[in-house]
Structures are given as C-alpha cells and as structure tokens.
Amino acid sequence: xxxxxxxxxxxxxxxxxxxxxxxxxxxxxxxxxxxxxxxxxxxxxxxxxxxxxxxxxxxxxxxxxxxxxxxxxxxxxxxxxxxxxxxxxxxxxxxxxxxxxxxxxxxxxxxxxxxxxxxxxxxxxxxxxxxxxxxxxxxxxxxxxxxxxxxxxxxxxxxxxxxxxxxxxxxxxxxxxxxxxxxxxxxxxxxxxxxxxxxxxxxxxxxxxxxxxxxxxxxxxxxxxxxxxxxxxxxxxxxxxxxxxxxxxxxxxxxxxxxxxxxxxxxxxxxxxxxxxxxxxxxxxxxxxxxx
Amino acid sequence: xxxxxxxxxxxxxxxxxxxxxxxxxxxxxxxxxxxxxxxxxxxxxxxxxxxxxxxxxxxxxxxxxxxxxxxxxxxxxxxxxxxxxxxxxxxxxxxxxxxxxxxxxxxxxxxxxxxxxxxxxxxxxxxxxxxxxxxxxxx
Numbered sequence: 001x002x003x004x005x006x007x008x009x010x011x012x013x014x015x016x017x018x019x020x021x022x023x024x025x026x027x028x029x030x031x032x033x034x035x036x037x038x039x040x041x042x043x044x045x046x047x048x049x050x051x052x053x054x055x056x057x058x059x060x061x062x063x064x065x066x067x068x069x070x071x072x073x074x075x076x077x078x079x080x081x082x083x084x085x086x087x088x089x090x091x092x093x094x095x096x097x098x099x100x101x102x103x104x105x106x107x108x109x110x111x112x113x114x115x116x117x118x119x120x121x122x123x124x125x126x127x128x129x130x131x132x133x134x135x136x137x138x139x140x141x142x143x144x145x146x147x148x149x150x151x152x153x154x155x156x157x158x159x160x161x162x163x164x165x166x167x168x169x170x171x172x173x174x175x176x177x178x179x180x181x182x183x184x185x186x187x188x189x190x191x192x193x194x195x196x197x198x199x200x201x202x203x204x205x206x207x208x209x210x211x212x213x214x215x216x217x218x219x220x221x222x223x224x225x226x227x228x229x230x231x232x233x234x235x236x237x238x239x240x241x242x243x244x245x246x247x248x249x250x251x252x253x254x255x256x257x258x259x260x261x262x263x264x265x266x267x268x269x270x271x272x273x274x275x276x277x278x279x280x281x282x283x284x285x286x287x288x289x290x291x292x
Numbered sequence: 293x294x295x296x297x298x299x300x301x302x303x304x305x306x307x308x309x310x311x312x313x314x315x316x317x318x319x320x321x322x323x324x325x326x327x328x329x330x331x332x333x334x335x336x337x338x339x340x341x342x343x344x345x346x347x348x349x350x351x352x353x354x355x356x357x358x359x360x361x362x363x364x365x366x367x368x369x370x371x372x373x374x375x376x377x378x379x380x381x382x383x384x385x386x387x388x389x390x391x392x393x394x395x396x397x398x399x400x401x402x403x404x405x406x407x408x409x410x411x412x413x414x415x416x417x418x419x420x421x422x423x424x425x426x427x428x429x430x431x
Contacts, residue, residue, distance in 0.1 A: 013303050013314050014333045026403055039305035044338035045372040069339035102318050148296055148330055149353035
C-alpha cells in the first residue's frame with residue numbers, strides 16, 4: 001500500500017448490520033496490518049488520539065445502516081475519503097443476507113469476508129471513489145411523536161393512509177403510494193424491494209409489491225385503486241430511501257387513479273392516521289409493560 | 293407507564309472490554325431485562341440520529357430516562373458521551389474491574405470471546421441487571 005489508510009466502522013450495537021461493519025473492519029486490519037483502526041467511540045470522546053493518523057491517512061468508512069453514523073463522524077472533519085461502504089448495498093451486491101442475529105451467523109461472516117476482500121482489491125488498484133451528495137428536498141410540516149427512543153412522523157397535509165400503514169398522495173388523477181414512517185421504523189432497515197409491473201391494474205387494498213428488511217418481508221397494501229403508471233426504480237439501488245425518507249424519496253409506485261372519490265372514504269387523513277398510529281404505539285407499549 | 297432504563301455500552305473497537313460490554317448489553321436487553329431496558333447505540337449516540345427525525349433520539353432518551361453506561365476501560369467513553377449530550381448517568385459499570393475480579397475466566401480474543409468470555413459477559417450482565425433493579429426501587 002503506497003498511501004496510509006485507516007478504517008472507521010460504525011460499530012453499531014443494536015443491528016446485525018452494525019456488527020457486520022465492525023467485523024469487516026477487524027478483517028481488514030487482519031489482512032492489512034499497517035491499516036489503522038479508528039474506534040468511532042473513542043474518536044467521539046477523545047479525537048486528539050487520532051489527530052496524526054487522520055491527518056496522514058485516507059479513510060475507509062463503513063456504515064452499517066441508513067443512519068450512517070461513521071459517515072457523520074467523519075463529515076464533521078475535513079478528511080480524505082478512500083472508500084465509503086454501505087453494508088446493505090454490499091449485501092445486495094453479493095446477494096448475501098446477514099440475518100438479524102447480533103452474533104453473526106455463517107452468512108454474516110461470509111458477507112464480512114467478501115466485503116473486506118473487495119476493499120483490499122480496490123486498495124491495491126488505488127482507485128478513489130467519488131463522493132455522492134444527496135439532493136436536499138422540500139420540507140413540509142409533520143405531526144410528530146417520540147416513544148422511548150423512537151420517533152415517528154406523519155405529514156400534516158396531502159397524504160392519506162390505510163390501516164396497513166401505507167399512504168397515497170394524490171395529485172389530480174394520479175397519485176404516489178408508499179409506506180409510513182411508523183411502518184419503516186417497525187420493519188427496520190429495508191434491503192430489497194420488489195416493485196410492481198407498470199400497467200398492472202389494482203384494486204384498493206391489493207398487494208402492489210413487497211419489500212424485505214433485516215427483520216421481515218411485507219407487502220405494500222395499496223390505499224387506492226388504479227393502474228400502475230410508473231415505479232420508483234431508484235429503490236432497487238437505494239432501498240434504504242424507504243427508511244430515510246418514506247414520504248418523499250421512498251415513494252414506491254405511481255398510479256393513475258380509478259375511483260379515488262370512493263377509495264378516500266376508507267382512508268384516514270394525516271390527523272386521523274396520527275391518532276390511529278399513536279393508539280397503536282400506546283397499545284403495543286402497554287402490552288409490553290403488561291408482560292413485564 | 294414505567295420508564296425504561298437506557299443501556300449504553302462502550303462498544304469500543306480496539307479492546308476486549310468493548311466486545312464484552314457489547315455482549316453484556318445484549319444479554320441484559322434481550323434476556324435478563326427485556327421489558328425494562330432499551331439498548332442505546334453508542335455510535336448513533338455520538339453521531340446523532342436521522343436528520344429527518346431531528347438527530348437527537350438516543351440523546352433525548354438518555355436525557356429523560358435513567359441510563360446505565362458500561363465501560364470497557366478507564367477511558368469511560370460512554371459516560372463522557374452521555375454527560376456531554378444528555379446529562380448525568382444513573383450508574384456506571386466497569387467491565388475492566390469485573391474482569392480483574394474474575395481472573396479465572398480468560399476470554400479468547402477481541403473478535404471471539406470464546407466460552408470463558410461469554411461466561412464473563414453473563415456475569416457483567418447480571419451486575420447491570422442488579423443496577424436496573426436498584427434504580428427501579430429508587431423510583
């Protein structure tokens with residue numbers, strides 16, 4: 001290796017993806033002992049320890065999930081980036097699902113090994129990645145609630161919801177559909193999507209495709225009837241957008257509406273859905289407390 | 293409704309104590325006190341959460357709930373982080389001290405705790421669970 005390199009994994013504790021990130025980093029320093037390992041925790045509390053290393057090195061950032069903690073820790077500094085690794089994207093690339101267990105199973109270990117080999121290959125080739133900057137989207141007003149450490153949002157206007165936690169955002173005779181913030185929180189990191197075929201006719205409450213997270217596979221239940229006129233193909237590459245921005249970049253499909261005047265009667269507006277969602281969350285929490 | 297207790301492990305990458313703290317936190321949250329505790333992800337705590345959600349979820353939780361930090365070494369990274377972003381901690385568990393008190397258990401490595409290491413993680417987890425009970429009595 002000509003240039004000094006260091007690796008910063010997110011090191012997340014509460015998701016298997018964070019454990020994969022950590023394992024990749026440990027495998028990297030095992031394969032390339034001259035590579036420095038940066039502990040994200042120590043970097044946060046005592047960053048002067050790493051001052052020299054960071055100044056002299058390019059960095060490999062490994063993010064386990066869509067909150068991209070490692071990236072955030074580095075973006076605060078003016079650091080040269082060699083490579084950014086996003087574990088869900090690598091899982092998709094290698095077609096290996098790490099599972100949900102926080103002690104990595106065989107697949108999780110295999111995935112970590114493959115990612116580390118891939119990074120080493122790139123190190124040898126010394127190719128630098130472009131850093132992509134996400135486009136800022138318009139802001140709008142939300143109803144918001146925090147339960148324990150979880151935070152849920154519902155747009156105040158323009159969206160209608162069914163009891164399956166899916167939304168429709170009508171615009172004239174067409175509409176976008178997607179999943180709510182509550183649902184994306186419940187399923188956790190979404191890794192794969194199965195989009196519907198353009199041209200498919202659907203009825204209200206039909207399945208219009210599915211998505212798979214680290215925890216489960218679910219169908220998106222359409223809040224309205226109509227014909228699919230387009231799908232969000234970007235989700236194939238960026239399924240995490242359904243987590244990061246479920247009401248905008250995470251839209252799933254676009255429909256030509258068939259009978260929205262009637263469909264609407266079985267839906268809730270933002271205010272109604274927020275109340276419904278709060279009741280659901282409270283009930284779940286009470287059940288948990290009762291079990292205790 | 294009873295307030296849950298936050299468990300934040302040092303999760304340190306570079307030392308055995310970090311691996312033990314992670315393992316112990318998981319045992320508490322999944323096995324010993326699943327309904328009384330919630331794990332706070334230390335890197336997420338440090339970096340802040342999703343911007344769309346205000347980026348403060350873990351930190352706000354620790355502001356409003358009693359939080360126990362589990363420290364892998366004398367750096368006390370979790371305690372420092374909680375005090376910096378949220379406020380005083382409810383209790384601190386020192387993994388290095390528990391390791392010293394149980395020299396009979398010799399974990400295999402930072403990557404793989406092995407049988408002894410897992411036993412040690414159980415002991416640490418029981419200490420944390422005791423603290424959770426103590427906090428519960430105080431409330």
